[in-house]
Amino acid sequence: MSATPTEMMTIAAARLLANTDVCFVGIGAPSAACNLARLTHAPKITLIYESGTLSTRPTVLPLSIGDGELCDTALTTVAVPEMFRYWLQGARITIGFLGGAQIDRFANLNTTVVGPYDAPKVRLPGGGGAPEIASNCGQIFITMAMGTRAFVEKLPFITSFGHGKGKGDRAALGLKTKGPTKIMTDLCVLEPDPETAELTVVSLHPGVSREQVQAGCAWPLRFAAEVTETPAATAEELSVLRDLHARTRQAHGVAA
């Protein structure tokens, strides 16, 4: 049994999480990764969803950020202004998980528009909680599938700030948080270069070549001096993740 590229992305993200982390969780791959970590090696991890649910332990993945499942299994549920003011702005969150429609080489994200803002070719949902998650969480993990329309040379719109135009830009804005530190894709893991903050491939998922990774990115990618292979998904990781997805499909009324 081997992992699909999307499963590998989720599993690689889950492995980074520890019992001591307090995670601000988004819907989709981040939610799957955080709950996979909770159901395997990090049972005490604290998961927070922006709907106000603190320390939630859902048995199925929520379709929305505010499914009843999240409230039913939470330690407590607070109002949305309190969530953003006391818990997020209050610097209580160690890890924020983000995704996006587009990312650039310094891990800035776009989820707002493709094309001009006033006459967009594609109007995307917008930022939601992301702009302040990106600036107020201790560090940011990003999960995104690769492709040249997603990993782009220049963003039409910066919805969430990553490393700007390079190292030092966060500090220049007065940001004391680390920003994006890990980008998990379906093909590889990237990290900002310690000197330049440019995203650099540090590990390739099993069976993936450098050429494949470059084919999924519109800018010439940098590779770390030593590129490792992401350890293959274990049988336990795969079975827990697949069970979670199966339960979720059943709960949401979608044919499994």
Next chain:
Amino acid sequence: MAEFVSLAQGIEAVLSDGCSVAMEGFTHLIPHAAGHETIRQGKRRLTLIRMTPDLIYDQLIGMACAEKLIFSWGGNPGVGSLHRFRDAVENGWPHKLEIEEHSHAAMANAYEAGAANLPFAVFRGYKGVDLPSVNPQIRSVTCPYTGEVLATVPAIRPDAAIIHALKADREGNVLLEGIVGVQKEAVLSAKRSLVTVEEIVDDFGPRNANAVILPSWAVTAIAHVPGGAYPSYAHGYYKRANDFYIAWDKIARERDTFLAWIKDNVLDKGPDAFAGHALATREAA
């Protein structure tokens, strides 16, 4: 004191053409029945305010009720696009929609500032991003104590707030539990408010001393609309119809399937239809 009214009377009382309205509910307790009544009454030129426009504003936008949208995340949660919102912004159908776009933190702070009778909200946000360059309402202030530059947005002060809650008692006090979102702030920031409720009870009975309760004297009107949040949900009554959120993607993708759905499910129906939705969902749950 809050007045008990029918849903039609309530919408008539709090909404007029050209006014601003916040129909709030963060995934939970979204006042869908009130949105449908707004469509049936053919309200026009509304400024719609809501953090997450959701299906309810997709429907109002598609039915030409809105002139402007103030929002922070315009998608179908976990599913994808709001196609009627996109058609309005990308193609100007059914007409051009003015937008004022924020982040969640900004809007949550702005509602709180409105409820607190302040002119603006101050928070640590919008650092390094492009929204301030397209939304002139996003400005900044320098902290008089530390010199830190902080983001500001105007307080939200809608003409009307419309929310859905779990219960009202005979006095017209309103109880919310579960994911309570920004509904309390929306009601307290607005000039007038309509609350639709699942149930009207003689007394709330035993309850947590910190339950979210809006006193009767802070609410304008209450309408009893069981199931009125469907396909959103009401904690302890019925679950979110996630299957309908998934189905909406196909319904709303094309103008003709959207209009046909609205005719069958909104224009040709009344608030009573929601009671059936709630019951069916509860039995399936």
